[in-house]
Amino acid sequence: MTQPEDTSSATVLPSAAVSGDAPAVPATRDGRDGDHGDHAAAPGAPVGAGDPPPGSRWRRAVRGRPADPVWARPALVGLLAAAAVLYIWDLGASGYANSFYAAAVQAGTKSWKALLFGSLDSGNFITVDKPPASLWAMALSGRIFGFSSWSMLVPQALGGVAAVGLMFAAVRRWFGPVAGLLAGSALALTPVAALMLRFDNPDGLLTFVLVLAGYCLVRALEEASTKWMAATGAALGLAFLTKTLQGFLVLPAFALVYLIAAPTGWWRRVWQLLAGGLAIVVAAGWWVATVELWPKGSRPYIGGSTDNSALGLAFGYNGVGRIFGGDGNRGGGGGGFGGGRANLSELARRDPQLTERVQAALGGRGGRGGGGGGFGGGAGWERLFGDQIGGQVSWLIPGALILLLSGLWVTRRAPRTDRTRAALLLWGAWMIVTSIVLSFAQGTFHPYYTASIAPGIAGLVGVGTWTLWDTRQQWTSRLLLAAAVAATGAWSFTLLDRTPSWYPWLRVVVTVAAVAATAALLIRRALVGRMAIAVAVCGTVAVLGGPAAFAAVTATIPQSGGQPTAGPVVRGGRGGNSGFGRLGAFGGSAAAGGRRAGGFGGGFGGFGATNARLASLLKASHGYRWAAAVQGSSAAASLELASDTSVMAIGGFTGRDPAPTLTQFENDVHAGRVHYFIGASQTGGASGFGGFGGRSGGPGGTISTWVQQHYKATTIGGEAVYDLTAPATASSAGPARSST
Template sequence: MPGVVIQAKSRWALAGLLLGTGVLYLWGLGASGWANSFYSAAVQAGSQSWKAFFFGASDAAGAITVDKTPASLWPMVLSVRLFGLSSWAILVPQALMGVGAVAMVYASVRRLFSAWAGLLAGAVMALTPVAVLMFRFNNPDALLVLLLTVAGYCVIRAQERGSTRWLVLAGSAIGFAFLAKMLQAFLVLPGFALVYLVTAPVAFWRRVWQSLLAGAALVVSAGWWLLAVALVPASERPYIGGSQSNSVLELALGYNGIGRLNGGDYGGLGNLNQQAGWLRLFDTEAGGQISWLLPAALVLLVAGMWFTRRAPRTDPVRAALWVWGSWLIVTGLVFSLMQGIFHAYYTVALAPAIAALVGMGAAVLWERRAHRLTALVVAGTAGWSYLLLARSADWNPWLGVAVLVAGLGAALAMLFSRRLLAVVVVAVVACLAGPAAYAVDTAASAHTGAIPTAGPSTGGGFGRPAGGGFQRQNGLPGGFQRRDGGGQAPGGRGGMRGGGMGGLLNAGTPAAELTALLKNDAATYTWTAATVGSNNAAAYQLAGGRPVMAVGGFNGTDPAPTLEQFQRYVAEHKIHYFLGTGMGGGRQSAGGSDEAARIAAWVQETFTATTVGGTTVFDLTTQS
């Protein structure tokens, strides 16, 4: 009977955790509007055309795709098809994925440890500021993180008894995660595979063929869409955005692959992040997003490995520590040292690993009665939280002091007090207060644009400038190049500052008179308008509800369409207007195409410019 009561209490506690997570992730969700308009426009397009849905096209007429594989768009599109186009319909699936990820972290830890360890891990996951940000946003990271967390759980289940079924499910989850954010999904693969090969309680050659079978499942789940795209003639599908040769493989291996690692560029904007280094995850840009419990997770990983050093090869606790530890270390090192484009919100991929290691590590220390080491972890976490909170000196300045005093007090009490439960509660509250405060601030704030950030603005830390921002750069669509960190636009964090209706990293709101012009006689044309850059196009398309061609794709550097193709579209009366936002075209110095610039120049030379709602408009049906 006592066991039944405890089990019932743990279920109620889990229900409370998931309900609280749901409230945090769903509360005020519509305040962010279209969030990342680039993806919202693709969701709108998919809700109007199943072909656009399948390929992930930016517009319903299928001119070009987003610069990612489309799986992350599919749940949002289905939601919009059910409930109509709105901010809520787009973002609710993301929030529910967050609740699912918290549940999977809890389930992973709970299989090996007490319910309180699972609840601690789930709470850490739910309250990680960058997790709150990304599960309330429409970037691909939400689905990526959920699927990788499912894969981690499946590997743990597979390792327990050498289960082929669970290992194949893990491979399938990682493969489908590839369709959400391509090669980033594979960062967990080396560690997961090695853990199973070394620790599974079955014969070696059985482990080998099981791993090969899981690899086959991965290839099938990741490759079916790529094969479908390859089999469809290029003329019958949208251009693959982000590539220079209309190739998904180039997109995955170049622009979203090797280029992110070595800083070489494949039609993007070049190396905009030259601050790569060992401390990147702790610096001003990323520290407040993810690093609150990162030092604790690393210490607990090492401690857990030490305490299980004499365990049998097949010990499930040590194997689980390796599963999540390999995830954290490999992905963390790649994020820290990658020379290409890096944004702080990428670090949401570390949140499940940190959360699981904190829960499991705390349980191992509790079982071993390692109170001194636990006290050291609590004191270190409180001290680091104090430093992170100090970066936002004008934001609740009392909180850092309270966290430090409570954390150090709890750590000291662990060494001498016999009322350990009360002390542990204070320690947990002290360690989670900082990220929880950032999490609530994130949920209470609107976020728009391509580079959102969690929590209040920060300053200081490892010599990095405060806040970041954008600097003007001639030759970029909308006139902006990312310098460091995220800017802030009125009404939302992480948006573009200044200049024009929209820009490279955010979409503005078109004037009412321009929107009315675009809607007039729109059904007569395949595209009601064309403009350089996907965010500019997204703004007009979301406002007018009709396809707008994004010339040059996201950066304005894709050769789609070519000048000859564009001229043919105009001659066939498929495009009504050309909108002058981003008339400078793309940046070619990074290896991108100059087709957008050629198209813009041809339009200027051939058609008469007028101004509507502050935007230059060319009527492509009437030559000058």
């Protein structure tokens, strides 16, 4: 239906009035004034306009909202079903995925204390280097169904489906089912989101929780609801417990849009924001307080911190250290391993061909320090568009930026509470702030961190596209929408051209669809009836064809290790190499179903798969709190998963955590709490499990030296194993063992 132009304003949005507190609301396509599918005001109406319809919630859940088109609910069901297939398809092929987190999940199935604190081991020596929220659902699933790849990863996948549904709901409330479906599809098909929502890294849960927070904020904006603002804060508190300060990157967007657009007075907006902040403190602070008040001697060391403190972890290693470097964060585009040359030299001795492939994957010879970048390229505005990350998340960014700027321009004279502008500010500021922080972060950076940008992009695409499409009878809307489609199509061609041998015809299809849609959008007569449907289909193929293909191939590739990436192998990058999982099973563990969960694990652990003889040896270590001690969390995780025992990770994830001290380790050995030490041999050669985890500056070197001086090594499966109950000299150790 042709929308009447607003002759009193330069804006192209039909509902953006020049003056007055309540702008006129245009009729929708079904003829009901102001009804946009949920009896809320149409886009452009002030936030808070409209009341929810009466009726049965169950009926609405099954059939959809009364004003929805008949196809709306089946389309939503189809979207959620497609997302479920994408996230669950062949899920067990990834084995234990990232063994670092998988070991912590396994520990949580055995010990409630390990579950509470996020311990890497059921003996509760040290935690993972994140708060534990991402582990809770997976560990509880393991307690119910038994620990396995499926019981661990299915909760992540279901959270992904829920995130897509919430994305739909958040956009659909103000802009109708078409916009909601666009936003949900854009999120579901973003390759890095499709990767993380079927993996055990914290980024999967973080994506879900952030979308939940965005939905709650939309509800809060409708009626300036304190209740929903508190719910927003609670969701952000859970985001903090998932990945500390990365969960707060959306805070500027949330605060900005609420201060501008909430339909209430200034001071009420301020105190409602403060109420939301209080909810954040409560939702996140209970765990922080538990850690700080719990006696340090009876809980695990907080991995990643230098002072055994949750606050130190949050604001140091996982806070300013990620942005500015330092605090245990490595920099350098080439990997930046401390002691990398020595580790690669040992690897070269064992497997020269594998060494060359690792060096090529790291982009250099290893062992380099340097200025930021880690595994995602150098810091700078181009990071998100480079070979390593471009295909992960950036597909829709050019078009989304055009939609954002266009929408803000055409709503420049709208009332303060205008819904369209509020939505553009919410999703646009989310995308921009998160992108800037991740682009210029100097500390450790991984490509999959960009999953937190995906909801902002998706929301912006849904809102912006529908806003311009709904007013397509106006030439300015057609021109702006055509520009967005053309920019997205051109960038999609560029990204696909980085994989020239991977389905080369796909570039042609996307390009032809983009050209056809762009040309048709400029012709008013082409945007009515069935022609409009054809143009919409062409535009959808042009915009979502590339990311959909990358997301689909991601679901067919077993992903494992600490460096998972989405999509096929990219020219000049590491796309699709499953975090080095295809290079051979570095620190890998036997995966469910007989496949191997390769990759570096969580933190570059030992060389080679955990051998059967060593695993059997640890399984027989009954009555010990820790069957073995080893340098680094990755090696410990591999041993735990292979042997189903508890292993002490000396130095934690980075190898530099000051835990344990030599005195503490001696006391544990003398008390019979540790059975074996797996590490460097007495001849000075590096053992596989003394690999990347044992970096300079940590306790591993001192402890290893002490062990070599007092115990004799036995080679088991190529690894140097020291029996800590059998000292080389009678005076060097205490009782052989004790039950704990």
